[in-house]
Amino acid sequence: MKRLLSIFDPTxxxxxxxxxxxxxxxxxxxxxxxxxxxxxxxxxINALLAIVGPIIMITTMAIGLISLADQLSYSKLLFIGLGVAFILYGIYR
Known part of the structure; x- marks a missing residue:
């Protein structure tokens, strides 16, 4: 099992x-x-899911962005952040 997991990128x-x-x-x-x-x-129960979903999305995006931060310019990171903010705004408004 350890060998199987080692072929994947940790991120x-x-x-x-x-x-x-x-x-x-x-x-x-x-x-x-x-x-x-x-x-x-x-x-x-559905209301609780409305809380869990965005938290998982934000956490997953944060992990990916942290991994790519050295490869992306600040303007691209800003646009990605704005996109996530718009998604969250659209969910809650």
């Missing part, structure tokens, strides 16, 4: 790991919605 591995964690949280939430079988509880 990519951590980004993919966060996405797997996010998928696990989403799947668990869907199962909980079915178990509770109540619209109010399903909405509460």
């Amino acid at each position: 990519v591995l951590s980004m993919a790991g966060l996405r797997v964690l996010s998928a696990s949280v989403e799947l668990t939430a869907a199962i909980l919605m079915l178990v509770f079988n109540d619209v109010r509880k399903a909405l509460a």
